[in-house]
Amino acid sequence: VAALEAAGAEVTLHAADVCDAAAMRGVFDALRARYGAVHGVLHTAGVAGGGLLRTRSRADMEAVLAAKVTGTLVLRELVAATPGVRFLTLFSSRAALNGLLGSADYAAANAFMDAVAIGTPPGAPVTVSVNWPAWHGIGMAGATPDHPAPDGGTHWRTVLAPDDWLVAEHRLQGRALLPGAAYFDLLVRAVRESGGADDLDPVVIEDLMLSEPLFVTEPTDVTVALTESAEGAWH
Ligand SMILES: NC(=O)c1ccc[n+]([C@@H]2O[C@H](COP(=O)([O-])OP(=O)(O)OC[C@H]3O[C@@H](n4cnc5c(N)ncnc54)[C@H](OP(=O)(O)O)[C@@H]3O)[C@@H](O)[C@H]2O)c1
Incomplete structure (x- = not known):
């Protein structure tokens, strides 16, 4: 952000759930009111998986799927309905290509993004899905698992x-x-x-x-x- 600002960009922050279509429309409206247009969207929201399917509840898996499945559909609708948007870039993972042990829900969520990009209809804003490998030291792949000591153990x-x-x-x-x-x-x-x-x-x-x-x-x-x-x- 500091580098963008140093290069002359203005950075503003709006917090919203990417699965909430009305809230995301509000963000687009606020940006268009201030800047005149939205030219592109990077979908970077995501929730990491956390263990083999046998250990996961339905709610755990829905949390992982939400941002990438519902969120991608919300953004796809919004960019199609907003004049001037040129691109939608989906931050997928290499997990969508060759799986990720202990993260089947995360792999599936990313595969959904890839499928949406592949199925972009003619005339819609350019939609690409990037299968990123792990980013070392930052973000969800850099997080240190927290295993607290049991009390008195x-x-x-x-x-x-x-x-x-x-x-x-x-x-x-x-x-x-x-x-x-x-x-x-x-x-x-x-x-x-x-x-x-x-x-x-x-x-x-x-x-x-x-x-x-x-x-x-x-x-x-x-x-x-x-x-x-x-x-x-x-x-
Ligand atoms: N890091 C990597 O190595 C890597 C590799 C491949 C792909 N990717 C993908 O790249 C993207 C960014 O990764 P990252 O490492 O920066 O992840 P991160 O540090 O875990 O950040 C993910 C962000 O998504 C937000 N988020 C989750 N659900 C949301 C929702 N429903 N609405 C709005 N925001 C939501 C989280 O907000 P809260 O903090 O408020 O929950 C968090 O700020 C993700 O889609 C990830 O799958 C990352």
């Missing part, structure tokens, strides 16, 4: 390296990852070494759900967060 830590036997021979799309069965080993070690069980005690694991793959492309800190319930079970 303990943390067991280890470091996994790409050449550890646990991961070296298990690869997905060329990247080493922790296979599902190895999570059991990690949990048993974490509980034993945190004092939850003696070496010869059996450890019973219930309700294990793997929500996303753990890729190990460089030495990676792994933390198992443990809390002990009143009944002596560890979570």
Whole structure:
């Protein structure tokens, strides 16, 4: 924004839900009243996916689909109905082309944008959908996942390296990852070494759900967060 202003542009901010057709029309009207015309639109609103479908509620998935499906339809109608608009650029993702593990809803939402661009009717403003790869360090791909420590719990830590036997021979799309069965080993070690069980005690694991793959492309800190319930079970 600072660079645009330094180059002589004027930047104004209007907040609106891209899924709300009336609110977006209000933004267009305000811009046309001030500047005379809207020449182009970049659709950059989006919500990242967050886990395998098995772990997602309908509401989670609708939140991801909304901005890119409903929002794209709202903007498509608006640019078609607004004289002078020359282009609509949709910020899609490479996830639409080759999928994204743990983000099927996000991949589908972006594929919808691509389909809208491909199906632009003759005479409509030029509509392109850009399949961006991840932008390093910024935006939704640069966000650090937040895994807070459980209250009163303990943390067991280890470091996994790409050449550890646990991961070296298990690869997905060329990247080493922790296979599902190895999570059991990690949990048993974490509980034993945190004092939850003696070496010869059996450890019973219930309700294990793997929500996303753990890729190990460089030495990676792994933390198992443990809390002990009143009944002596560890979570
Ligand atoms: N970052 C990447 O590496 C990458 C790669 C490929 C494609 N893309 C695409 O590029 C676009 C921008 O990405 P980003 O990294 O800048 O994302 P971001 O930092 O997560 O920002 C997305 C923005 O969209 C807004 N938003 C979500 N739903 C909305 C709605 N219904 N109406 C209005 N605004 C809404 C969010 O507002 P709130 O904060 O108020 O929720 C947020 O400001 C996204 O469409 C994304 O899918 C990004």
